[in-house]
Amino acid sequence: xxxxxxxxxxxxxxxxxxxxxxxxxxxxxxxxxxxxxxxxxxxxxxxxxxxxxxxxxxxxxxxxxxxxxxxxxxxxxxxxxxxxxxxxxxxxxxxxxxxxxxxxxxx
Amino acid sequence: xxxxxxxxxxxxxxxxxxxxxxxxxxxxxxxxxxxxxxxxxxxxxxxxxxxxxxxxxxxxxxxxxxxxxxxxxxxxxxxxxxxxxxxxxxxxxxxxxxxxxxxxxxxxxxxxxx
Numbered sequence: 001x002x003x004x005x006x007x008x009x010x011x012x013x014x015x016x017x018x019x020x021x022x023x024x025x026x027x028x029x030x031x032x033x034x035x036x037x038x039x040x041x042x043x044x045x046x047x048x049x050x051x052x053x054x055x056x057x058x059x060x061x062x063x064x065x066x067x068x069x070x071x072x073x074x075x076x077x078x079x080x081x082x083x084x085x086x087x088x089x090x091x092x093x094x095x096x097x098x099x100x101x102x103x104x105x106x107x
Numbered sequence: 108x109x110x111x112x113x114x115x116x117x118x119x120x121x122x123x124x125x126x127x128x129x130x131x132x133x134x135x136x137x138x139x140x141x142x143x144x145x146x147x148x149x150x151x152x153x154x155x156x157x158x159x160x161x162x163x164x165x166x167x168x169x170x171x172x173x174x175x176x177x178x179x180x181x182x183x184x185x186x187x188x189x190x191x192x193x194x195x196x197x198x199x200x201x202x203x204x205x206x207x208x209x210x211x212x213x214x215x216x217x218x219x220x221x
Binding site for chain 1: 150156165167201
């Protein structure tokens with residue numbers, strides 16, 4: 001199975017900060033990665049498709065990038081509504097595997 | 108519009124079998140896959156398995172021996188059955204439409220406790 005190592009597990013940042021969350025894949029997954037945002041008590045919402053493509057309706061302050069086996073979700077200027085958990089998912093190979101999640105809090 | 112709704116018992120006793128139903132509308136089960144994803148309380152997401160549009164299934168390696176996914180296309184329903192439940196199976200269980208993962212159910216909370 002492909003392992004997705006996500007970091008950090010939690011972080012606290014101030015409004016306006018640039019925030020980056022990373023997932024590292026244990027095998028080649030190409031760009032077959034989705035980033036999800038999940039707010040308390042809600043279902044996950046896809047934010048980034050195919051590692052770098054913004055989903056419909058997602059603010060442009062969100063972006064995705066890839067460097068080798070490392071995949072990053074970046075929020076360019078943190079807003080209060082971005083407080084949530086973030087998860088990566090690889091869909092290159094079954095079984096699909098998620099990262100362990102990142103809890104993003106506002107300072 | 109596309110909707111998925113999970114249903115099932117909120118409480119299951121240890122060693123018993125969990126049975127959940129995902130009822131879908133707005134799309135056909137013969138055109139889209141449906142996945143099951145769970146989330147232990149306060150923890151991350153775990154992909155459990157899928158019912159493919161053609162009736163094939165795939166399972167999480169760690170759950171494969173306990174898990175079964177089936178469907179009734181005439182009722183637009185996908186079923187999950189998992190046996191030998193333990194307390195660490197407690198959490199929220201979701202179904203989601205495959206492909207873009209853009210539609211999810213609201214989730215059903217399952218507690219495993221005696």
